[in-house]
Amino acid sequence: MAIKERRARERAEREQLIVRAARELAEAEGWDAVTTRRLAERIEYSQPVLYSHFSGKDAIVAAVAVEGCAELAALLRAAAADVTDPREAFAAVARAYLAFAEANPALYDAIFTLPSTLPFGTPEAPAPLHAAFAAIAEPAARSAKAAGHDPGGYTELAWSALHGMVTLARNGRLRPDLDQPRIDAFTAVF
Amino acid sequence: MAIKERRARERAEREQLIVRAARELAEAEGWDAVTTRRLAERIEYSQPVLYSHFSGKDAIVAAVAVEGCAELAALLRAAAADVTDPREAFAAVARAYLAFAEANPALYDAIFTLPSTLPFGTPEAPAPLHAAFAAIAEPAARSAKAAGHDPGGYTELAWSALHGMVTLARNGRLRPDLDQPRIDAFTAVF
DNA sequence: GTCGAATGTCTAGCGCTGCTAGGATTTCGT
DNA sequence: ACGAAATCCTAGCAGCGCTAGACATTCGAC
Numbered sequence: 001m002a003i004k005e006r007r008a009r010e011r012a013e014r015e016q017l018i019v020r021a022a023r024e025l026a027e028a029e030g031w032d033a034v035t036t037r038r039l040a041e042r043i044e045y046s047q048p049v050l051y052s053h054f055s056g057k058d059a060i061v062a063a064v065a066v067e068g069c070a071e072l073a074a075l076l077r078a079a080a081a082d083v084t085d086p087r088e089a090f091a092a093v094a095r096a097y098l099a100f101a102e103a104n105p106a107l108y109d110a111i112f113t114l115p116s117t118l119p120f121g122t123p124e125a126p127a128p129l130h131a132a133f134a135a136i137a138e139p140a141a142r143s144a145k146a147a148g149h150d151p152g153g154y155t156e157l158a159w160s161a162l163h164g165m166v167t168l169a170r171n172g173r174l175r176p177d178l179d180q181p182r183i184d185a186f187t188a189v190f
Numbered sequence: 191m192a193i194k195e196r197r198a199r200e201r202a203e204r205e206q207l208i209v210r211a212a213r214e215l216a217e218a219e220g221w222d223a224v225t226t227r228r229l230a231e232r233i234e235y236s237q238p239v240l241y242s243h244f245s246g247k248d249a250i251v252a253a254v255a256v257e258g259c260a261e262l263a264a265l266l267r268a269a270a271a272d273v274t275d276p277r278e279a280f281a282a283v284a285r286a287y288l289a290f291a292e293a294n295p296a297l298y299d300a301i302f303t304l305p306s307t308l309p310f311g312t313p314e315a316p317a318p319l320h321a322a323f324a325a326i327a328e329p330a331a332r333s334a335k336a337a338g339h340d341p342g343g344y345t346e347l348a349w350s351a352l353h354g355m356v357t358l359a360r361n362g363r364l365r366p367d368l369d370q371p372r373i374d375a376f377t378a379v380f
Numbered sequence: 381g382t383c384g385a386a387t388g389t390c391t392a393g394c395g396c397t398g399c400t401a402g403g404a405t406t407t408c409g410t
Numbered sequence: 411a412c413g414a415a416a417t418c419c420t421a422g423c424a425g426c427g428c429t430a431g432a433c434a435t436t437c438g439a440c
Contacts, residue, residue, distance in 0.1 A: 007407095007416090035396085035397065035398080036397080036398060036399080037396090037397080037398090045418075046419050046420080047398085047399080047419090048399080048400075048401095048418075048419070049417085049418065049419085050399095051398095051399070051400080052417080052418085056399075057397095057398065057399090113357075113361075115361075120361070121362060121363065121365070149375070149378075150371065152368050152371045152372075153368055153370075153371030153372040153373075153374055154375045156358075156364050156368050156371075156372045156375075157351055157355070157372050157375045157376055157379070159354070159358070160350075160351050160352075160353075160354030160355040160358055160364070160372070161347055161350050161354055162350075163357065163358055164350030164352065164353040164354030164355075164357070165346075165347070165350040165354075167353065167357065168346075168349070168350055168353055171302070171303075171306070171310070172310055172311060173310050174346050175311070175346065178342050178343055178346050180343075181340065181342045181346075182342075182346045183343075185340075185344045185347045186343075186347055188339075189379050193436090193438095197436095225425085225426065225427080226426080227425085227427090235389075235390090236389065236391080237390090238389075238391095238428080238429075239388085239389065239390085240428095241427095241429080242388075242389085246427075246428075247426095247428090
């Protein structure tokens with residue numbers, strides 16, 4: 001019985017080892033550099049071992065994304081925790097979101113940009129996905145209401161603006177000297 | 191001399207054939223399906239012929255993107271052509287932009303989403319790139335000014351919101367039932 | 381028309397990718 | 411110690427972007 005538990009523990013540790021290796025390699029060199037061979041080497045197993053834990057490379061990326069969602073949710077909640085004004089709270093959430101994306105580009109891509117097998121927006125989605133979305137949507141909705149707007153469209157528009165800023169800036173399509181004016185415009189609007 | 195011209199003409203036609211094949215295949219099946227083998231088969235040449243026209247697959251995608259920029263620019267200019275009110279003109283541009291993205295997902299990705307070798311935002315960028323960006327930025331700036339905002343940050347924020355809406359919606363991260371409220375919110379803000 | 385040079389196109393193959401089949405090794409229970 | 415179960419591995423598949431050098435075609439000169 002103790003053997004079964006040790007085995008399960010080792011298995012879980014190895015799974016986490018794979019997810020961590022993928023994440024670190026992606027942040028260091030981009031997702032293109034995350035190959036099954038490099039992951040296998042990094043965890044000191046052979047390639048097929050990856051497949052005893054995950055259905056494929058996509059599933060590894062999805063696991064990294066789920067981990068990232070949990071962290072993002074926690075970060076956004078913390079950003080808004082001591083702010084009572086809804087608009088100020090959402091401004092704080094927005095700044096935290098942008099900072100997260102800047103600090104964790106590969107994680108951000110895994111969650112929001114890369115093709116994904118994760119069931120976003122469905123009831124079956126893992127809890128961290130719900131948590132991350134709620135951590136954006138709830139402060140956004142409160143801010144919209146405080147400004148007299150209908151929260152539905154505004155919430156999604158605000159998130160779209162954040163996401164657009166992240167992705168266009170990263171692709172070199174936005175002017176770096178307009179970073180602050182852009183964020184100021186964002187907080188003025190939303 | 192006439193032989194030289196015929197050769198140049200044939201070469202240009204073949205180059206255009208490659209770009210068209212890539213574009214059609216991408217729109218039909220996504221960029222993942224655009225492989226050098228499939229392109230070569232489709233234009234009825236062997237693979238290495240692609241490399242006598244383009245430095246690599248990236249360059250083919252870039253050529254598609256440049257073509258798409260020209261079309262987008264023309265479309266956006268046409269959308270705003272008969273609208274005198276700056277805010278209405280930009281609303282029309284926004285709708286045209288969203289419609290373009292929806293009608294041409296692969297083209298949109300080639301321009302705005304995929305890693306690119308194109309020198310966006312530099313003086314050396316091909317004219318269609320400048321034209322497409324100007325066709326977004328100029329109406330946006332006029333709309334911002336008409337509303338009493340500083341155009342710099344607002345212009346880029348507006349574009350970020352559009353781009354965010356396109357990409358998040360495509361990835362299934364936005365609610366389809368909020369499509370219209372989201373666009374209404376956009377035009378109310380920008 | 382013939383021939384050689386120039387130009388263009390091809391086959392074959394490289395290194396790399398994600399993934400799998402089946403064999404080899406290790407662990408566990410008796 | 412032995413056999414079964416679990417785990418891990420090697421080797422290899424099909425596919426990817428790209429390249430070297432061989433082969434084929436076209437062109438210009440005679």
